[in-house]
Amino acid sequence: MLTSYFIFFLSFFFFNETDLGLLTIKTSNNTSTHFTAFLLTGIPGLEDFQIWISIPFSFMYLLAVIGNGLVIAVVAWDRSLHEPMYLFLAMLAFNDVLLCTVTVPKMLLIFWQGPSLSSFSACLTQMFFVHALFLSESAVLLAMAFDRYVAICAPLHYATLLTGSLISKMGLALVARSVAVVTPGVLLILRLHFCRSTIIHHTYCENMGIAKLACNSFVLNSIYGLTAALLTTGLDFVFISLSYWLILRTVFRLPSKEARTKAFGTCGPHICVILIFYTLAFFSFFTHRFGNRVPRHTLILLANLYLLVPPTMNPIVYGVKTKEIRMRVLGCCHQQK
Numbered sequence: 001m002l003t004s005y006f007i008f009f010l011s012f013f014f015f016n017e018t019d020l021g022l023l024t025i026k027t028s029n030n031t032s033t034h035f036t037a038f039l040l041t042g043i044p045g046l047e048d049f050q051i052w053i054s055i056p057f058s059f060m061y062l063l064a065v066i067g068n069g070l071v072i073a074v075v076a077w078d079r080s081l082h083e084p085m086y087l088f089l090a091m092l093a094f095n096d097v098l099l100c101t102v103t104v105p106k107m108l109l110i111f112w113q114g115p116s117l118s119s120f121s122a123c124l125t126q127m128f129f130v131h132a133l134f135l136s137e138s139a140v141l142l143a144m145a146f147d148r149y150v151a152i153c154a155p156l157h158y159a160t161l162l163t164g165s166l167i168s169k170m171g172l173a174l175v176a177r178s179v180a181v182v183t184p185g186v187l188l189i190l191r192l193h194f195c196r197s198t199i200i201h202h203t204y205c206e207n208m209g210i211a212k213l214a215c216n217s218f219v220l221n222s223i224y225g226l227t228a229a230l231l232t233t234g235l236d237f238v239f240i241s242l243s244y245w246l247i248l249r250t251v252f253r254l255p256s257k258e259a260r261t262k263a264f265g266t267c268g269p270h271i272c273v274i275l276i277f278y279t280l281a282f283f284s285f286f287t288h289r290f291g292n293r294v295p296r297h298t299l300i301l302l303a304n305l306y307l308l309v310p311p312t313m314n315p316i317v318y319g320v321k322t323k324e325i326r327m328r329v330l331g332c333c334h335q336q337k
Contacts, residue, residue: 042110044201045297054111060312061104067315068093084162092140096311099133107203123205132178138236139174145243269317280306
């Protein structure tokens with residue numbers, strides 16, 4: 001999983017952005033005009049405040065990279081942590097680092113220097129990673145919910161069900177699902193013609209933001225995007241909710257109050273992070289398509305927050321609240337002193 005995403009991620013930086021001061025125009029058969037670049041303007045209506053907005057966003061990005069990097073390093077170096085729960089944590093942390101890095105540096109550049117030109121190929125590459133990494137984030141959360149379900153509801157079968165082979169297959173399936181679902185969306189963008197404006201009032205390239213600039217109909221893009229979201233992240237959320245409902249039902253039946261408190265202490269923060277992740281994502285997704293009355297700057301801020309807040313919170317909730325990871329990080333800090 002990590003190798004596949006790393007190769008994809010590196011390709012993002014090999015799409016050279018245009019150095020032209022204005023958009024390059026190409027004419028085909030003297031009938032249609034296609035732009036080869038998009039202009040990302042940032043948050044519409046908040047241009048004068050973007051330098052201030054960049055401060056908390058920079059801090060969150062730094063915290064996300066350092067926190068998730070520590071989780072990855074601890075799990076990778078300590079062989080005693082090569083167990084399902086910690087491997088899923090490392091997958092989530094790796095995915096979070098990529099998800100932030102695909103969007104935040106470009107966004108901060110726009111906040112600091114103003115509108116930024118992005119080549120058509122670079123824009124499509126960024127769009128691919130944004131949606132693919134979001135889908136894989138959802139899939140990892142589902143895998144972690146399943147892990148907790150087995151650990152709490154069927155502890156005697158934990159070792160036999162969650163084997164190393166199964167985890168490897170789940171990681172490959174996670175990557176395959178993301179690529180298979182997002183690729184058609186990219187291909188549907190390629191069928192569109194951009195003959196008027198290529199100014200994207202956003203901080204990064206995403207499916208509907210590009211599609212809405214097309215001269216021909218983008219209804220198929222919208223239908224596919226909505227269907228794909230409901231059948232992937234929508235079903236993920238349903239299964240995650242079912243898993244935690246079964247977990248909570250089992251926890252309530254525990255005879256020991258101490259055991260119930262411990263289980264709630266583990267599951268409670270997880271549920272909060274999951275609710276924040278899906279609430280921000282679905283609100284942003286549906287309002288972008290149907291919320292014409294929602295101010296555009298609100299939509300863009302939400303679109304950035306649902307990609308940045310979970311990666312910032314995940315290492316705190318999943319890492320700090322996990323005793324084994326917390327003790328090893330603290331141990332490394334003490335050794336350095």
